[in-house]
Amino acid sequence: MSVTFAQGFSASGVAAGVSAVEGKKDLAVVVNNGPLDVAAGVFTANRFCAAPVQWSRKAVADGHIKAVVLNSGCANACTGKEGFQQSADTAARLGELAGVPAESIAVCSTGMIGDLLPLDNVLSGVEKAYGEVSDSAEAGELAAEAILTTDTKKKTVALEGAGYRIGGMVKGSGMIAPQLATMLCVITTDAKVTAEQARAALSAGVETSFNRIDVDGCMSTNDTVLLLASGASGVEPDAAEFNKLVADACASLSRQIIGDGEGASHDIRVKVTGATSEDAALACARAVAASNLLKCAVAGNDPNWGRVVSSLGTVPQDVAPYDPNNVTVDVNGVRVCDGGRPGRPRAEVDMTPREVHFDIDLGEGDAEATVWTDDLTHEYVHINADYES
Amino acid sequence: MSVTFAQGFSASGVAAGVSAVEGKKDLAVVVNNGPLDVAAGVFTANRFCAAPVQWSRKAVADGHIKAVVLNSGCANACTGKEGFQQSADTAARLGELAGVPAESIAVCSTGMIGDLLPLDNVLSGVEKAYGEVSDSAEAGELAAEAILTTDTKKKTVALEGAGYRIGGMVKGSGMIAPQLATMLCVITTDAKVTAEQARAALSAGVETSFNRIDVDGCMSTNDTVLLLASGASGVEPDAAEFNKLVADACASLSRQIIGDGEGASHDIRVKVTGATSEDAALACARAVAASNLLKCAVAGNDPNWGRVVSSLGTVPQDVAPYDPNNVTVDVNGVRVCDGGRPGRPRAEVDMTPREVHFDIDLGEGDAEATVWTDDLTHEYVHINADYES
Numbered sequence: 001m002s003v004t005f006a007q008g009f010s011a012s013g014v015a016a017g018v019s020a021v022e023g024k025k026d027l028a029v030v031v032n033n034g035p036l037d038v039a040a041g042v043f044t045a046n047r048f049c050a051a052p053v054q055w056s057r058k059a060v061a062d063g064h065i066k067a068v069v070l071n072s073g074c075a076n077a078c079t080g081k082e083g084f085q086q087s088a089d090t091a092a093r094l095g096e097l098a099g100v101p102a103e104s105i106a107v108c109s110t111g112m113i114g115d116l117l118p119l120d121n122v123l124s125g126v127e128k129a130y131g132e133v134s135d136s137a138e139a140g141e142l143a144a145e146a147i148l149t150t151d152t153k154k155k156t157v158a159l160e161g162a163g164y165r166i167g168g169m170v171k172g173s174g175m176i177a178p179q180l181a182t183m184l185c186v187i188t189t190d191a192k193v194t195a196e197q198a199r200a201a202l203s204a205g206v207e208t209s210f211n212r213i214d215v216d217g218c219m220s221t222n223d224t225v226l227l228l229a230s231g232a233s234g235v236e237p238d239a240a241e242f243n244k245l246v247a248d249a250c251a252s253l254s255r256q257i258i259g260d261g262e263g264a265s266h267d268i269r270v271k272v273t274g275a276t277s278e279d280a281a282l283a284c285a286r287a288v289a290a291s292n293l294l295k296c297a298v299a300g301n302d303p304n305w306g307r308v309v310s311s312l313g314t315v316p317q318d319v320a321p322y323d324p325n326n327v328t329v330d331v332n333g334v335r336v337c338d339g340g341r342p343g344r345p346r347a348e349v350d351m352t353p354r355e356v357h358f359d360i361d362l363g364e365g366d367a368e369a370t371v372w373t374d375d376l377t378h379e380y381v382h383i384n385a386d387y388e389s
Numbered sequence: 390m391s392v393t394f395a396q397g398f399s400a401s402g403v404a405a406g407v408s409a410v411e412g413k414k415d416l417a418v419v420v421n422n423g424p425l426d427v428a429a430g431v432f433t434a435n436r437f438c439a440a441p442v443q444w445s446r447k448a449v450a451d452g453h454i455k456a457v458v459l460n461s462g463c464a465n466a467c468t469g470k471e472g473f474q475q476s477a478d479t480a481a482r483l484g485e486l487a488g489v490p491a492e493s494i495a496v497c498s499t500g501m502i503g504d505l506l507p508l509d510n511v512l513s514g515v516e517k518a519y520g521e522v523s524d525s526a527e528a529g530e531l532a533a534e535a536i537l538t539t540d541t542k543k544k545t546v547a548l549e550g551a552g553y554r555i556g557g558m559v560k561g562s563g564m565i566a567p568q569l570a571t572m573l574c575v576i577t578t579d580a581k582v583t584a585e586q587a588r589a590a591l592s593a594g595v596e597t598s599f600n601r602i603d604v605d606g607c608m609s610t611n612d613t614v615l616l617l618a619s620g621a622s623g624v625e626p627d628a629a630e631f632n633k634l635v636a637d638a639c640a641s642l643s644r645q646i647i648g649d650g651e652g653a654s655h656d657i658r659v660k661v662t663g664a665t666s667e668d669a670a671l672a673c674a675r676a677v678a679a680s681n682l683l684k685c686a687v688a689g690n691d692p693n694w695g696r697v698v699s700s701l702g703t704v705p706q707d708v709a710p711y712d713p714n715n716v717t718v719d720v721n722g723v724r725v726c727d728g729g730r731p732g733r734p735r736a737e738v739d740m741t742p743r744e745v746h747f748d749i750d751l752g753e754g755d756a757e758a759t760v761w762t763d764d765l766t767h768e769y770v771h772i773n774a775d776y777e778s
Contacts, residue, residue, distance in 0.1 A: 048702035048713050078698055080730040102634030113695025114731050212524050221699050293773055306502025309467055313437035324437050341469040342503050378767050384682050385689030
């Protein structure tokens, strides 16, 4: 269903000749047909942010975007002024077609860092894609397909509120880490919301979703999450419900990224409870989720709690107060570490499910946080030793 | 040559039945025969530090240690009061044999986290090892062998000052990250130094060596570096020379750890220059050295500078001020990124040498720092998915 699930949006996905893979769909367009053109965006914190990020951050600053063009196959990152001009030219072309200024167009790119776009292919691709836009479910799926790189499957979401809808698509598989993940995401809604409502809902939703997944600890140059609102339903949503649905859409899409992490054979949930604050819980969860050794152990179906506590022990006392002698670790429901010491035998843990849960209780307070990550497999190394990205 | 290169030291290495590998040498003893028994120690910052670390930190606090017992095969970490008592018992047994209090004995363990030691084996191993100590070069080599785990080779050092000597051994291959690395290290000297001199030399030496290597970003529970001084040469060394030699010994041993990193096919040097401060340079070097994506790229002989700058871009502006548009990256001497944009073609880079150099110039100041790491290979995943440690 993707971005066209919400009323007032049309989309398309075409093969424009950006990707090195012959015939791969690599360019998508999402058009907001209104009546509103409300938009909010969240972008990578990377200081080497890509040209399209620089462009789109400015474009969305006023809370309005008419359409988005996204390409896979080239990140247009670290490409200097020439790269920025390419993003501007791309926006200008779609703007001409849609009858709006370039500044009403957002641009997203993903792929290899350090290469300029094949601009002629992109510009003719924009024309082709704009000529094919449709509000059908199929068109939404084509757009979701065109933005993929090392992803092995499309990632979309479709949710219904009271009289309005939320749709979305995302790409992301490697170079995924807080803050944000290496991904491009477009969420659409036909709810009638203001730019401020959209911004607040998106910021809150991203914080507990895209900012809490970590495939490989590597922050991207191109991360972009956009929320577009058409108002086509005519419904002014209840704020709490709307915020929750946007957060649910972010959670679903980010969870799908973990489910398709490069080379992953397990999706790992690290949940830390009993912390003195959410920040403390989050710092602990992030430290555990970042452990290469733990991620390898999970790949080998080993419920290695020693690698959990050794990671936990790297978080400074002033960041997360706790007593190591009070910490418990459950792996898939079995308390293998109890009070900082060995608990139940590891052999009791069933590691065969795709999803592996590490539940860590610091025994110090009431706050909690959850981070998702993937295991570290031979396939991850293969993909990233052999794929130039 | 190892720890017996310096006069006044004897050592041994025996198979005590701690390791799961039948017949593997797994217990070493190093005895300081004096006349001095000066010692200094640096230990892991991990809050889940192991029982032997808790024991040895106290033992060395007064600046004096008579002997050290080290075992591989079991870390005695996260083992509670019972584990601490095992370290105390081990120290007591060697103390009895050497005719000194238990508090004059340091204990080091490495291996699996969360298991208690097979104490009977350890205690009989201590007796056997103490019975075999010798000041021969061979005895030093046996000790260096007995402390290895996933290491594939012994790591030793032997340096000569003006009338005195420094010897040393280290183990470490995985779970290697700042601060410190997962390793046990004993450095010996026959120089006549005070506890304060030893402490100062060791702290400074560790800071630019063991604290600047990173195999896999994972901090250990058992890291220990000990410096023992016998004074047997009768020579009071020049302070500057002594400090430099201790630092050289630390540098040599830590470099050997990188050369034997788990599964590594390349040793990677990340040198950051042009920073506003050493801390800024170090933060940048650590961020680059920690990138799984970059480490995979190197494993695939890909001089992927995009993964260098995307890691560099995660360091906050207030930590390391620089302008992305002024940054250059040389890989093995070829400037592939110039002013934040593509420079020379990657194809010009020869990635076949074992050692790969990333030289990053921030173009902002005069400070620099260097961090060493390894590439991330299939073999690393294999070792850590299949080996319980």
